[in-house]
Amino acid sequence: MPVTVSEEQLCQSVLDFVVDGAYPSSEEIVAAEFPVSALSRQLESIAHAREQLEKEIHALTEQTADDVDGWISQAKQLHADIERSRETAREIVAQHEKTKPLQLAVRDATAKVQLMQTELAFNEAVTGVLEEVQEFTGRLESGHKAVEEERIKDAIEILESVHSTLETAGFSRYGNLTSILRENTSTLRSSIVELLLLHWAAEVRIDRDKKELRISNGDALDQIIESLSRLGMLESVNQSFQRDLLESIIYNVLKPLTSGESRDVIVAESGIVVGEPTPSTVSDVLDRIARILGYLHARLPAPIAQPLSETILPRVSSKIINWWLTAAIPIDLGSLHDFEKTLDRVLGFCRTVENLGWHGHEELVSWVNQLPRLWLTKRRVDSLDQVRKILATSKGETKQVERIETEMVEQKEDVLLDTVDDDWDAAWDNEEEENPSKPDPEPKKPGPNPEPAPASTEAEDEDVSAWGLDDDTHETSEAPSGDDNDDVADAWGWDDDEEEKTQAATPSQPAAPAPSKQEPAPAKQSAPKEITLRESYTVTDVPDAIIALVERQITDAESLSKPEFASSRVSSSGSGLLGLPTLILAMFKATAPSIYPLKLNSGHIYLYNDSMYLAEQIRGIAETHQILDRLTPDIEGLERFGRMSYSKELQTQRTIVIDLLDGSQGFAHCSEQPFLGECENAVSATVDRIRMVHREWQPILSRSVLLQALGSLLSSVINKVIIDIEDLSDISEAESQRLVSFCNKLSELEDIFRPDNNPEAVSMAAVYVRNWLKFQYLINILESSLADIKFLWTEGELHLEFTADEVVDLIEALFAESDHRRRAIAEIRRTRR
Known part of the structure; x- marks a missing residue:
């Protein structure tokens, strides 16, 4: 709770x-x-x-009341004491105020005493300084008097003592006074220097206008040099003297004038005088310089001569090398012996300088020791410059040259060899895409019932891989699968049963047809037959000049190995000369492409001919001199370069004709205007362009290469036409007739593949134009009936050029849908081969 x-x-x-x-x-x-x-x-x-x-x-x-009263009483007493203290303080302050005037008077008197003392000290100091200045000025006057009396030694001693006084005396405290004294001292020094330079000029006289040098013979020059040294002017006087000596005397003697002249020099007791221009050799110039140096060594004291040698000798050596020795290096071997004597004279000059006790000639000795390298460098520079001059000064003159080769071919078909009939152009195989295992097809236009003719089973795009252009490093191509020969054999058409060695194929080389390796061997094999292949083509005047330049390097290299050059300083450069042909050919390849088109029409074609001719001739030279192994890479590179030039021009022309043919716009609606006119113009322009190329190249290229090039161009055109027509999905009868007329227009170019345009001669179009037979079959298809086309496929050789799908596509484009067309297409598909 x-x-x-x-x-x-x-x-x-x-x-x-x-x-x-x-x-x-x-x-x-x-x-x-x-x-x-x-x-x-x-x-x-x-x-x-x-x-x-x-x-x-x-x-x-x-x-506590009593205690508080006491406290109050004490407080009152304290207050009274404070008031008395205040009164005392006031009295003290009043007393202090009365003493201030006395203190000011004392302070003023003290300041006046100190001022008087300062004035007395200053007056005493000024008196001392003035006495020192008076004594200093007296010495300066003595120095000027010594200068007037030309007592240079006494004047210099006074100047030195004056300088010492300026450094040790207390003048530095008085800036203005010190400046005045230094100015006066500088005036004395300038007077002494002026007097010394007058005496120097009297002892060592250089007249720039007269190109003279005169040096007095006596002790006065030694005394002047000693005085200049004491004044610290010897180096500047030396530099001035060296400069005047080089420009007025030595360079005038060294500098070459026109036509191998230089100035003579007269060296006597009285001095040196540069004379008039006179024909001079390196030995003459060295002798003159040696006499000048001897005079300077005899007359100049060591303090002047030693710095002079260290300064001018390197410059003299450099000028001798640049103005005389380098230019005197001979290019030809015939002048080497005389130049060797010149080098001995150079070494003699160096020994003369050494005997004088001078230095600075080491560059000359080093240059002589490097002569093999310098001589080879000059040969290299001259060779490359010669190539440039050959190309730049060429007038474009041309000439016909002939190629002759002997080859062994299998006589599988005597008729084929007879067809060659010593005209090896007929055996040229243009395209590497053509299967070399099959013989070249006979050039014939297929009719309704054509004779069997072998043809290529493939139609590849054209390239130039057989020329080695597809690989800048290797000139050979890989062997096709299933074929024993390589791509080179494909391009040449040669069959070599004994070896598998790959050869470099060029457009200008002939080829015999190769027998098929896929066909069964005949029961009786004929022995190989030797045929001579011969044709002409055009080259300019450039290759002969280049060949002469290359051959000169090789022969000179061989000459250096002979006993007569055993003691020569450049005998070791023989192997280096063998490297110059490589540089010469490299220079040719580097500069020719920019020069040939400027000087010649079809410059790249001329460059191709020149390159192949140059390679052939240099190969012969290399074989003769047994250096083929060394020059083989350069020769092969030159051949690649020539083929590249050929390929570049061919590609340009191929682009042009294809662009012209593009004006047909694929031959669509070719029977109607305005498409008809465009197609006609495109085909005509293409034909005209090929004929123009034929006219332009015919006098330049060999016939085989010419037909190969034209075959390549025409093959490109035909290939585009075939593709364009096959791409047409619907071809009316009128369009078919127009297409036939266009194709026939192109077929008229067949005449350029006949020897001498002889209409009765066998045309080689089928050999040089890869898809020629296919093109002719296409014309037959465009103007044939279904029965004829089916017959060509089942009984003829249409299947050799066209696939079943191609034929079917053309039939569907040419013929309307019908039972007859369906049966024909089914028959073609059923008999697909």
């Missing part, structure tokens, strides 16, 4: 808290609620407690 707290307890707790600040200790009292009824009672108790407290305070105050 909760405990009940009485009102008395609550009131007493509140009273204790008010009076003593005591907090109730009982939790019940703290938690109890103070009743309102107890307020009056509580207030009364608090008032009573207040009265009791006041009474206690009053009692305590009465007890």
